[in-house]
Amino acid sequence: MRWFGGCAPGKQPVAPVGARLVWRDPPMWTVGDDVPGHLRTLERPNGKLAIFGPCSATERDLELALSSRAFASAAGEWAGSYTAVGVGPTGTVELVTDATGASPVYTVATPDGHVWGSSAFALASLAKGTVDTDWMGAYLRERNAPAPGGHSAWAGVRPVPPGHVLAWRPDGTPSLTQWWTPSAQPAGAAVAALRWALSEGVRVRVEGVPTTSDVAGMDSTTVALLAARHGQVTGMTLHPADVTDGGDLRYAQALGDEAVLLTRFPLTTRHLPFAEASVPLPATDEPAPSTAVWAMFSEQLRAVATAGSGCHLTGDGGDNLFTVPPTHLVHLARRGQLLRLVRDSMDWARLRRQDPRPLIAAALRGDAGRIGRTKRLRPTWLTSEIPEPVMTTTTDPDALLVASIRNVARAAKSELQLADALGVALHNPYFDGAVMDAVVSAGAEVRFSARRYKPLLADSFADVLPRAHRRRASKGVFVxxxxxxxxxxxxxxxxxxxxxxxxxxxxxxxxxxxxxxxxxxxxxxxxxxxxxxxxxxxxxxxxxxxxxxxxxxxxxxxxx
Structure with a gap:
C-alpha cells in the first residue's frame, strides 16, 4: 500500500520498517512506490515544507507559502488533492488537511508520542489493531450519516478533520484549528473558479503521464477531454456485451476528439455484482464502495494497467457535487420568494414522482437537512445495540453539501487503495478541495435545477463538452x-x-x-x-x- 506519515516532534520517534525517509527531523516518511511529482519538498533557512499528492503549486507558490504567516491558508488554495506539511524555524510542525478529506490523515497516540499518516489501516497496528465497533455500527445503519465524532474504522486511530491544520509545538503539544470555510461569489466568478480548479486538477495529474479515463457520463467525459489537452488519452466505456449501440456508447462516440482513443470494456455475467473475482479483495482503510462490483472493477483495473496507464481518471464525485436536492428552498422561504419556492418544489416533486408538500413544509421550517433526503426504515437484521443515525438539522444548504462531499470523498480513498494494489494510480478530480470550494461558492440556487442536468458543470465547460453531452439529462440504472x-x-x-x-x-x-x-x-x-x-x-x-x-x-x- 502506498502511503505517507510522520511523527510529532518532542519524543522518541518510530517509523514503519522499510519506509523511505523524507526528513529525519521531524521524522517523515513514505511507503510504497512514489508517484513522480507527487512528493515535493522545499527547504530554506526559514523552514521547510512537503506536499504529498498532485498539486498545482509552482515553485514560487511554495516559496510564498513557506514565508507566509498563514501557512495553512496559503498552502490550501492550490488545485489538486494533497496534504501539506510545514516546519517553522523553531521546530513547530503544521499539517494541513485538504478541504474535502479526499486525502485523509489520521493520528494515533503512542507512549512515544503522536504518529500521523495517510492510512488508518497502517496506523492501526500502533493502536489496538481492532475494528471500531461504534464506527462500524454507524456505517451499517446509514453509511451516508456522520460516524461518531473522532472515530475511524479502527479503534484508537483518529481522523484529522478536513479543512483543518493540526500543529505541534517543538515539545509535541498539539493544537487543531480550522483553515477552510465556505465563501460566496457571483455565479460568473464561481463558474470561472470551477473551470480553473478542475482543469488544473486534471493537468497536474496527467502532464507527461500515459493517461486513461472512464468515458461514460458528463462527469467522466469532461475530465477525459480536459486531459486530452495535454496528450493522448485512452477512454474506456463499460457496456453490456450484448449491447453495441446506445446509452454510454452513443455518447462516447459523440466525442469527436482525436486525442481521446475510445476503447470498450464489454460486461458479461462474470462481471455482475457479487460475482467471485479472480483477484482477492485487498485490505483498505475502510469498506470500499465498489466492494459489491469488485469482480468487474478489478478486471477493469487490470485492463487499465495492461494499457500502461500512469494515471486513470474517473468522474466519481460529479453526481454528489452537481446533482443536488433543492436545499435552496430554505433560502427562498426565508426571503419570502414563495412563488419560486412552490414552482421549484413542484418541479422537483414531478421529477422524483413524490408529493411536494413535505418539501414546502420543510423549507418553511428552515430544515434544509430534510429536503431531498429519504429516511430509510431500520433494517431488520441490525441488532438493537446499533443506535439510530444522527441526521443534521440545519438551515445552511452549503454545510449540507460540504458534509455530504466529505463523507463520500473519504470513503473514495479506499477505491484508490484498491487500484493501488493492482498497480493503477486512480484519481478522482471532482473530490479536489478547490473544486468543492468553487461549487459551494456558487450558492445553492445556482447549483440547483430540475430543468437542466448539472447546470454548473455544463456552464463551466460549455466549450469543452460536445452538444450531445451538454443536453444529456440522465444516466443508466443498474438495479x-x-x-x-x-x-x-x-x-x-x-x-x-x-x-x-x-x-x-x-x-x-x-x-x-x-x-x-x-x-x-x-x-x-x-x-x-x-x-x-x-x-x-x-x-x-x-x-x-x-x-x-x-x-x-x-x-x-x-x-x-
Whole structure:
C-alpha cells in the first residue's frame, strides 16, 4: 500500500520498517512506490515544507507559502488533492488537511508520542489493531450519516478533520484549528473558479503521464477531454456485451476528439455484482464502495494497467457535487420568494414522482437537512445495540453539501487503495478541495435545477463538452444487475450472514438471510444497507488476510 506519515516532534520517534525517509527531523516518511511529482519538498533557512499528492503549486507558490504567516491558508488554495506539511524555524510542525478529506490523515497516540499518516489501516497496528465497533455500527445503519465524532474504522486511530491544520509545538503539544470555510461569489466568478480548479486538477495529474479515463457520463467525459489537452488519452466505456449501440456508447462516440482513443470494456455475467473475482479483495482503510462490483472493477483495473496507464481518471464525485436536492428552498422561504419556492418544489416533486408538500413544509421550517433526503426504515437484521443515525438539522444548504462531499470523498480513498494494489494510480478530480470550494461558492440556487442536468458543470465547460453531452439529462440504472448478481451468487452470500459482523453482535443472521432471499427473487430492495453489510463482511475478511505494518524505533526501522 502506498502511503505517507510522520511523527510529532518532542519524543522518541518510530517509523514503519522499510519506509523511505523524507526528513529525519521531524521524522517523515513514505511507503510504497512514489508517484513522480507527487512528493515535493522545499527547504530554506526559514523552514521547510512537503506536499504529498498532485498539486498545482509552482515553485514560487511554495516559496510564498513557506514565508507566509498563514501557512495553512496559503498552502490550501492550490488545485489538486494533497496534504501539506510545514516546519517553522523553531521546530513547530503544521499539517494541513485538504478541504474535502479526499486525502485523509489520521493520528494515533503512542507512549512515544503522536504518529500521523495517510492510512488508518497502517496506523492501526500502533493502536489496538481492532475494528471500531461504534464506527462500524454507524456505517451499517446509514453509511451516508456522520460516524461518531473522532472515530475511524479502527479503534484508537483518529481522523484529522478536513479543512483543518493540526500543529505541534517543538515539545509535541498539539493544537487543531480550522483553515477552510465556505465563501460566496457571483455565479460568473464561481463558474470561472470551477473551470480553473478542475482543469488544473486534471493537468497536474496527467502532464507527461500515459493517461486513461472512464468515458461514460458528463462527469467522466469532461475530465477525459480536459486531459486530452495535454496528450493522448485512452477512454474506456463499460457496456453490456450484448449491447453495441446506445446509452454510454452513443455518447462516447459523440466525442469527436482525436486525442481521446475510445476503447470498450464489454460486461458479461462474470462481471455482475457479487460475482467471485479472480483477484482477492485487498485490505483498505475502510469498506470500499465498489466492494459489491469488485469482480468487474478489478478486471477493469487490470485492463487499465495492461494499457500502461500512469494515471486513470474517473468522474466519481460529479453526481454528489452537481446533482443536488433543492436545499435552496430554505433560502427562498426565508426571503419570502414563495412563488419560486412552490414552482421549484413542484418541479422537483414531478421529477422524483413524490408529493411536494413535505418539501414546502420543510423549507418553511428552515430544515434544509430534510429536503431531498429519504429516511430509510431500520433494517431488520441490525441488532438493537446499533443506535439510530444522527441526521443534521440545519438551515445552511452549503454545510449540507460540504458534509455530504466529505463523507463520500473519504470513503473514495479506499477505491484508490484498491487500484493501488493492482498497480493503477486512480484519481478522482471532482473530490479536489478547490473544486468543492468553487461549487459551494456558487450558492445553492445556482447549483440547483430540475430543468437542466448539472447546470454548473455544463456552464463551466460549455466549450469543452460536445452538444450531445451538454443536453444529456440522465444516466443508466443498474438495479436489475444487482438482483441478478445476488441470485446467481446467493449460496455464497448467505454464508456471510453468520460471519464476523454476527460475531461482533452487530447483525442478526436470520433476517439478513431472509432479505437476501427476497432480493434474489426480485423483490423491491433497499440496497444501500444491504450493500453495506456485504461490503463490511468482505472488508473484515480482507483485513484479516492483509499484512500488518511493522514498526520500530527510527534508528532500528531500516528506513532509507
Amino acid at each position: 436489475g444487475d444487482f438482483h441478478q448478481g445476488l441470485r446467481l451468487n446467493l449460496r455464497h452470500l448467505l454464508t456471510l450472514a453468520d460471519g464476523r459482523l454476527a460475531a461482533m453482535g452487530l447483525i442478526n443472521p436470520d433476517p439478513l438471510r431472509a432479505t437476501m432471499h427476497a432480493a434474489a427473487l426480485g423483490a423491491r430492495t433497499v440496497w444501500p444497507p444491504l450493500l453495506s453489510a456485504i461490503a463490511a463482511e468482505a472488508w473484515l475478511a480482507a483485513v484479516e488476510r492483509g499484512p500488518r505494518t511493522e514498526w520500530a524505533k527510527l534508528h532500528q526501522a531500516g528506513a532509507q
